[in-house]
Amino acid sequence: MLSRLQLIKNNSQIKSNILRFYTSLNGNGNDNNNNNNSINDILYTKDVEELINKQISIELTASHNYLVISSYLSNVKIGLYGGAGFFLHMSNDERDHAFKFINYQNRRGGTVFINNFCDNNVLLNTVYKKYNGLIDALTDALNMEKVVEQALYNLNKIAENNCDIITMDYVTSNFLHEQVKMIIFYV
Numbered sequence: 001m002l003s004r005l006q007l008i009k010n011n012s013q014i015k016s017n018i019l020r021f022y023t024s025l026n027g028n029g030n031d032n033n034n035n036n037n038s039i040n041d042i043l044y045t046k047d048v049e050e051l052i053n054k055q056i057s058i059e060l061t062a063s064h065n066y067l068v069i070s071s072y073l074s075n076v077k078i079g080l081y082g083g084a085g086f087f088l089h090m091s092n093d094e095r096d097h098a099f100k101f102i103n104y105q106n107r108r109g110g111t112v113f114i115n116n117f118c119d120n121n122v123l124l125n126t127v128y129k130k131y132n133g134l135i136d137a138l139t140d141a142l143n144m145e146k147v148v149e150q151a152l153y154n155l156n157k158i159a160e161n162n163c164d165i166i167t168m169d170y171v172t173s174n175f176l177h178e179q180v181k182m183i184i185f186y187v
């Protein structure tokens, strides 16, 4: 197993491992057992494994919340069908994010654990809320995205503390950029 010092010093090794990891994720490379072993040797800690599972719950809860909003807007008494379609699309997006983290967990050799709902007040309030118009729904969507963003930053920080460069790269390139765009969109 590579030591942390070796990982930090040996940039070309890190780049090559990140490339191999993405190649194996996409199913384009020769993903044999030797490759899997070297990927899993790169410091996948319990802290990061737990936060990936937490992120799966957060993404699934966000998906559920967007579905609640979409259902509300598509009620005949409200009739905001365009908005309903948008939030349904958002719900599917969040579910895709959860699938990506499930796939990532499995690729790193962690164990996927899926909670019913994430234990976060903002997220849970949205799940059980009765809405009062589009502005109300948009406000909750923004607050929810801020919670998701904070969770991603926290995951990235813990990965950094654990010298898990593959997780940092995966979270930043696949989620954080898009997350910041979403916050800007709602604001």
Ligand SMILES: [Fe+2]
Pocket (backbone or CB within 6 Å): 059, 062, 093, 094, 097, 148
């Ligand atoms: Fe997401």
